[in-house]
Amino acid sequence: xxxxxxxxxxxxxxxxxxxxxxxxxxxxxxxxxxxxxxxxxxxxxxxxxxxxxxxxxxxxxxxxxxxxxxxxxxxxxxxxxxxxxxxxxxxxxxxxxxxxxxxxxxxxxxxxxxxxxxxxxxxxxxxxxxxxxxxxxxxxxxxxxxxxxxxxxxxxxxxxxxxxxxxxxxxxxxxxxxxxxxxxxxxxxxxxxxxxxxxxxxxxxxxxxxxxxxxxxxxxxxxxxxxxxxxxxxxxxxxxxxxxxxxxxxxxxxxxxxxxxxxxxxxxxxxxxxxxxxxxxxxxxxxxxxxxxxxxxxxxxxxxxxxxxxxxxxxxxxxxxxxxxxxxxxxxxxxxxxxxxxxxxxxxxxxxxxxxxxxxxxxxxxxxxxxxxxxxxxxxxxxxxxxxxxxxxxxxxxxxxxxxxxxxxxxxxxxxxxxxxxxxxxxxxxxxxxxxxxxxxxxxxxxxxxxxxxxxxxxxxxxx
Amino acid sequence: xxxxxxxxxxxxxxxxxxxxxxxxxxxxxxxxxxxxxxxxxxxxxxxxxxxxxxxxxxxxxxxxxxxxxxxxxxxxxxxxxxxxxxxxxxxxxxxxxxxxxxxxxxxxxxxxxxxxxxxxxxxxxxxxxxxxxxxxxxxxxxxxxxxxxxxxxxxxxxxxxxxxxxxxxxxxxxxxxxxxxxxxxxxxxxxxxxxxxxxxxxxxxxxxxxxxxxxxxxxxxxxxxxxxxxxxxxxxxxxxxxxxxxxxxxxxxxxxxxxxxxxxxxxxxxxxxxxxxxxxxxxxxxxxxxxxxxxxxxxxxxxxxxxxxxxxxxxxxxxxxxxxxxxxxxxxxxxxxxxxxxxxxxxxxxxxxxxxxxxxxxxxxxxxxxxxxxxxxxxxxxxxxxxxxxxxxxxxxxxxxxxxxxxxxxxxxxxxxxxxxxxxxxxxxxxxxxxxxxxxxxxxxxxxx
Numbered sequence: 025x026x027x028x029x030x031x032x033x034x035x036x037x038x039x040x041x042x043x044x045x046x047x048x049x050x051x052x053x054x055x056x057x058x059x060x061x062x063x064x065x066x067x068x069x070x071x072x073x074x075x076x077x078x079x080x081x082x083x084x085x086x087x088x089x090x091x092x093x094x095x096x097x098x099x100x101x102x103x104x105x106x107x108x109x110x111x112x113x114x115x116x117x118x119x120x121x122x123x124x125x126x127x128x129x130x131x132x133x134x135x136x137x138x139x140x141x142x143x144x145x146x147x148x149x150x151x152x153x154x155x156x157x158x159x160x161x162x163x164x165x166x167x168x169x170x171x172x173x174x175x176x177x178x179x180x181x182x183x184x185x186x187x188x189x190x191x192x193x194x195x196x197x198x199x200x201x202x203x204x205x206x207x208x209x210x211x212x213x214x215x216x217x218x219x220x221x222x223x224x225x226x227x228x229x230x231x232x233x234x235x236x237x238x239x240x241x242x243x244x245x246x247x248x249x250x251x252x253x254x255x256x257x258x259x260x261x262x263x264x265x266x267x268x269x270x271x272x273x274x275x276x277x278x279x280x281x282x283x284x285x286x287x288x289x290x291x292x293x294x295x296x297x298x299x300x301x302x303x304x305x306x307x308x309x310x311x312x313x314x315x316x317x318x319x320x321x322x323x324x325x326x327x328x329x330x331x332x333x334x335x336x337x338x339x340x341x342x343x344x345x346x347x348x349x350x351x352x353x354x355x356x357x358x359x360x361x362x363x364x365x366x367x368x369x370x371x372x373x374x375x376x377x378x379x380x381x382x383x384x385x386x387x388x389x390x391x392x393x394x395x396x397x398x399x400x401x402x403x404x405x406x407x408x409x410x411x412x413x414x415x416x417x418x419x420x421x422x423x424x425x426x427x428x429x430x431x432x433x434x435x436x437x438x439x440x441x442x443x444x445x446x447x448x449x450x451x452x453x454x455x456x457x458x459x460x461x462x463x464x465x466x467x468x469x470x471x472x473x474x475x476x477x478x479x480x481x482x483x484x485x486x487x488x
Numbered sequence: 489x490x491x492x493x494x495x496x497x498x499x500x501x502x503x504x505x506x507x508x509x510x511x512x513x514x515x516x517x518x519x520x521x522x523x524x525x526x527x528x529x530x531x532x533x534x535x536x537x538x539x540x541x542x543x544x545x546x547x548x549x550x551x552x553x554x555x556x557x558x559x560x561x562x563x564x565x566x567x568x569x570x571x572x573x574x575x576x577x578x579x580x581x582x583x584x585x586x587x588x589x590x591x592x593x594x595x596x597x598x599x600x601x602x603x604x605x606x607x608x609x610x611x612x613x614x615x616x617x618x619x620x621x622x623x624x625x626x627x628x629x630x631x632x633x634x635x636x637x638x639x640x641x642x643x644x645x646x647x648x649x650x651x652x653x654x655x656x657x658x659x660x661x662x663x664x665x666x667x668x669x670x671x672x673x674x675x676x677x678x679x680x681x682x683x684x685x686x687x688x689x690x691x692x693x694x695x696x697x698x699x700x701x702x703x704x705x706x707x708x709x710x711x712x713x714x715x716x717x718x719x720x721x722x723x724x725x726x727x728x729x730x731x732x733x734x735x736x737x738x739x740x741x742x743x744x745x746x747x748x749x750x751x752x753x754x755x756x757x758x759x760x761x762x763x764x765x766x767x768x769x770x771x772x773x774x775x776x777x778x779x780x781x782x783x784x785x786x787x788x789x790x791x792x793x794x795x796x797x798x799x800x801x802x803x804x805x806x807x808x809x810x811x812x813x814x815x816x817x818x819x820x821x822x823x824x825x826x827x828x829x830x831x832x833x834x835x836x837x838x839x840x841x842x843x844x845x846x847x848x849x850x851x852x853x854x855x856x857x858x859x860x861x862x863x864x865x866x867x868x869x870x871x872x873x874x875x876x877x878x879x880x881x882x883x884x885x886x887x888x889x890x891x892x893x894x895x896x897x898x899x900x901x902x903x904x905x906x907x908x909x910x911x912x913x914x915x916x917x918x919x920x921x922x923x924x925x926x927x928x929x930x931x932x933x934x935x936x937x
Contacts, residue, residue, distance in 0.1 A: 026497075027496050027497035027498075027590065028496060028593060028594055028597055029594055029597040029598050030597070031597045031598075031600040031601065033601070045607065092615075092618055095571050095614070096611060096614035096615050096618060097611055097614075097615075099571070099574060099575070100574060100607055100610050100611050100614065101607065101611070103574065103577070103578060103581075103607065104604075104607035104608075106581070107596075107603065107604065107606065107607055108604070108607075110585075110593060110596050110597075110603075111593075111596055111597045111600040111601075111603060111604075114589075114593040114594075114596075114597065115499065117585070118499035118501075118585065118589050118593065119499055119501055121582070121585050121586055121589075122499055122501040122502065122503065122504055122586060123501065123504075125504035125582070125586055126504060126506075128582055129579075129582065132575075132578050132579055132582065135575060135578070136575060139571055139572065139575050143567070143568060143571060147564075197837075197840065198833055198834075198836070198837035198840065199500070199502075199833060200500050200501045200502070200833075201502070202501060202502075204504075282920065291916045292914070292916065292917075293917075294916060294917050294918070294919060294920075295902050295903050295917030295918075295919045296917075297919070367500070369836065369840050370832075370836045370840075372836075372839040372840055372842065372843035373832075373835060373836035373838075373839035373840065374836075376839050377835075377839075382497075382832065384494055384495060384496045384497060385494060385496070385594075385667060386667070387667045424913075425913075427913050428911050428912050428913060429878075429879070429880060429913075430878070432877070433877070433878060433879040433880065436874060436877075436879045437871065437872065437879055437880055440868070440870065440871035441871075443868035443870070443871035444866065444867050444868035444871075445867070445868025445869065445871040445872060445916075445918070446868065446871065447868075
């Protein structure tokens with residue numbers, strides 16, 4: 025984006041950098057916090073109802089693990105998502121914050137409640153053991169904590185839904201005037217919330233099963249009881265999230281549905297959508313085999329089955345998030361802003377006047393393309409429009425993507441980035457001279473033995 | 489304008505004020521309060537975690553269980569303040585993101601990837617602090633290891649303010665931006681350095697006040713060890729408050745005078761110095777309260793609460809004037825940024841309307857164009873193939889020389905054979921294109937010979 029400085033993540037690229045934090049966050053927040061709190065409430069309810077001291081003790085151990093994960097990793101990587109987009113795509117997060125400020129603010133208040141409840145719960149738990157009147161208070165805290173965690177997810181899901189299916193949120197482009205209510209009640213909010221709720225519970229149940237295995241090595245009776253409980257929860261959730269998932273999918277824009285199979289595997293394998301089916305059924309099979317066999321033989325099932333189940337679940341969750349991110353391309357906010365931060369409505373103007381002209385953080389001597397500066401100008405263009413999804417020589421590298429192509433060929437190709445062959449790419453934005461500069465820079469990556477050298481020479485000459 | 493080389497653009501969406509006049513001042517007020525709460529938690533986190541490790545090793549060396557107890561007691565405020573501190577960092581981040589978008593986002597990017605340290609460094613420090621706390625009894629007899637874990641965690645926590653301070657200081661001084669400013673430029677500057685010193689000293693002072701309160705409660709305890717620990721906390725709290733506060737009287741002016749000139753002008757013109765005078769007066773009063781009772785281990789509750797109340801007022805006064813000063817520093821750039829964005833939008837709108845009303849080019853309907861060519865355009869083949877020259881894929885004239893049948897081409901589009909074209913990248917399979925369409929495209933390709 026032309027309004028901001030450039031930070032380039034070498035080699036691994038921005039997508040992976042972001043995905044690392046985001047996936048970690050989803051695993052922990054959905055499992056240890058949202059699903060985990062619901063599981064915990066259920067366990068407490070049963071323990072109190074049956075005056076079951078062992079189940080109560082087990083649930084404390086699980087709470088403890090979830091507490092560590094949720095506070096140290098879940099909460100921080102959640103803030104991390106924001107910090108990452110902040111430096112990767114400031115225009116997008118800036119826009120989202122303006123439209124969703126109050127929802128985020130409310131989320132923050134609920135998040136406060138969640139955190140205070142959790143800390144409080146954690147600090148008083150042992151003071152009120154089972155059988156004392158204080159236990160009711162503990163139980164109420166657990167339930168409130170569960171409600172608060174779920175509410176934070178409900179609000180964030182609205183924002184995620186908005187990015188894919190913003191609905192009729194923009195009353196006018198110039199000046200931009202959002203319809204805040206329409207943005208909140210965007211078409212995929214409710215279905216995606218249902219979808220996430222149920223898989224969070226299922227995923228938390230899977231985590232709880234693995235933990236149970238470790239915490240009940242000496243008490244197989246307790247293991248049987250707990251595994252049956254969590255196994256039931258997991259299996260019951262499956263049909264629900266499948267149903268909500270289908271409803272959610274139905275809300276996708278057609279163009280996003282068309283990208284579904286490519287997102288599920290890779291572009292190279294697009295001819296074989298059956299591979300995606302194998303992958304997803306394989307992962308689902310791991311979860312089911314693990315869950316069903318632990319459920320039927322809790323005392324004998326080896327820990328390896330719980331691990332398989334966990335890996336399968338993580339694979340499915342990761343796959344879902346990957347597809348969701350992929351099919352939204354070429355946009356970051358559907359129909360409003362491209363993945364590289366360019367607003368769709370600004371494209372005609374930028375094409376007419378030039379992209380570099382408006383680039384605040386590009387030194388003025390590179391804002392007009394000339395024969396002398398075109399490699400450097402081209403690199404700026406690459407950094408401002410392409411590095412969101414590409415690197416120069418790492419993952420999805422420009423070097424590999426343009427291999428064997430002449431400068432002329434690259435120039436032609438850049439003119440149709442958004443064509444039906446590659447609908448996931450935003451169009452190149454800028455004047456013809458800028459397009460040539462970008463082509464020159466990309467060609468220099470592949471053809472020069474030492475691309476850095478030619479580039480450096482120009483940089484030195486122009487800036488000296 | 490010569491002070492500012494770089495004027496970033498703003499987000500072209502309205503502020504979420506819901507059309508209410510008072511919302512903007514409210515945002516600023518909220519920012520001040522949330523920021524203060526955040527910083528106070530962070531101060532206690534840094535101070536208490538360091539104190540805990542300090543007393544832990546002191547207790548170990550001197551074989552004194554009271555110090556060990558003090559150290560253990562301090563882990564509870566660490567847990568609470570690390571969580572609440574992170575949480576209360578979110579509100580300022582939210583508000584800064586809408587009020588100072590162009591400045592704060594730009595500085596965050598300039599100091600990246602180091603800015604990410606506040607996430608990853610924090611996660612590791614958090615985990616270490618939990619490890620330190622929850623292995624207290626397990627590692628009772630392996631104190632060296634235990635103290636080591638604590639020390640690494642604390643050291644890591646102390647690196648986080650470096651990233652924060654570099655960012656905030658850079659965001660507040662857009663007159664210093666260049667096209668190549670990065671993290672170390674921002675960190676190794678006099679103003680950032682003095683602010684860091686000021687901040688770390690304040691951290692000890694705030695923790696000192698916290699210890700006075702915590703110590704007061706523990707002194708009331710029936711447990712003899714807790715009571716003794718309370719006495720130690722009270723004593724430590726006094727020293728921790730007094731020494732850094734006095735030092736900060738000297739560091740404060742250094743911070744002020746390392747700001748750019750126009751900021752200092754704003755400071756004096758807008759009367760912010762009254763805020764400083766008030767803060768100093770209150771701090772002196774708090775010092776007097778404690779010095780009076782310096783050798784009294786049984787510091788009365790009234791005295792403790794007086795110090796707390798006085799210091800809260802002092803901190804709010806300090807935070808408000810600092811906010812005013814910041815806004816003075818950034819206002820010229822923010823105004824320029826808004827104006828720039830407005831102009832851009834106005835011109836962009838004209839181009840947008842023009843493009844919308846422009847007649848659609850009727851090339852495709854010409855009689856001499858074969859349906860195959862139209863379909864090739866529609867399905868994006870022409871993004872990679874040209875009739876005459878090699879682009880990503882071979883030119884269609886060259887493909888035509890191979891003499892494929894239509895069915896062969898259908899198969900090749902769905903399952904390309906890159907080995908037929910050495911030196912080219914592999915064509916991505918395009919199973920979404922209907923067979924019928926490919927056949928027509930094939931006909932057109934073969935007509936090109």
